[in-house]
Amino acid sequence: MPIGPDRIAGGLLVLLFGAGGAALTGEARAQSAAEPPRVGTADLLSPTPVAAEPVWGAAVFLGASGGGADLHVLAYKPWHIDPSDHVFAGTAVSRRLARFWTDFTVEAEVGAGQRVGNRYHASEAWVAGYLRYDGFPWNRFVKTSVAFSTGLNIIDNLPSEETRRADKHHSHLLHYFSPEVTFALPEAPNHELVVRFQHRSGVFGTFNGVWGGSNVVAVGYRYRW
Template sequence: MRRFFRIGLVAVILSGLLAPSTAQAAAREYPWSLIGYGAVYTPNRLKEIFVNRHSYEDSYLAALALNREFARTGSWLAWEGEGQVVKHFGRQDHWEYNALVVARWLRFPWNHRVETSLAVGEGISFATRKPKLEDKGRENVSQLLNYLLFELTLGPPQSRWYWSGRIHHRSGVFGLYNGVRGGSNFVGMGAGYRF
């Protein structure tokens, strides 16, 4: 069974590399994206989110992001810059501003039916006050932290509209930022429009 799974995974990856992608043409013609999304706080770690073993708490965010593709590596990887304005509400009440660079994988064999991309973003995050959910009695809490984004997009082929599922992560990168060893995670979804 494992061998069959490995062979299937290799076949999907290779067909994704060789298959033409409609996402490529749309992104080149419309390099900008405006994304709106909402998310809910989870006290769990990233690894628990990725295996769907997480819970939620009563804290939310609403975000507006402006994204622009600035480079390509071949026809399969796009490089983007993104800026975000985020409003927290519920158990936290503050604003957050994020700036990041995003690497987006574009090639999937089913893009002719459902245009798909996977993205990882890395940057910085500034909160207008020390977030309560990042405090939790920790010795160090900081307004300025590292920011990570994980995103899955799905949309109709050749459409300028798409659905976005996102993980919104702030952390001190094991003490690298102001000695902070914690952070916060929000899981959400929204929609984007290319222009």
């Protein structure tokens, strides 16, 4: 049977539109595969969404009392500790909440610890929020971050640094300020060495009129996942 011009034209149209649709579909699939998945609205804050990073962290710490030294002295002379006063052991769990301006993160942390000395023993707990910066130019050699916290610390037995001062006001609940520095190898960024200063204070009388405080210098290990 001879094939008419109408059938030939119809066949050409089917082939044309079929090939074009297949090409468009293939291009769309390739474009979709090339684009990274977006998680919620985290990409509005940073080119690296929080969901693409380790979110949780768990840490253990060992340290010692800062004795009578003020925090600003311990910051550049951390060896001025007084283990004879008491030693410290603690643990903490943290969660990264957001990343912004590429190199800043906000984290929440809860922790607990024990202080043990010759004639002293205390249990403490804290909850804090941290602001962290991790955009240092040498990160390809040693990944580094610095963080500062604000929060609350409660202890069941006041350390001697808080009771031997002339200040007559005392409080088991005080402000918790805990600056820290972390270091990690670029090939193992989830394993961090942590150096932390744990500072309890009344923030110039804000907490029950307390003007004094106490310090612990601690070294720890944090694993992020």
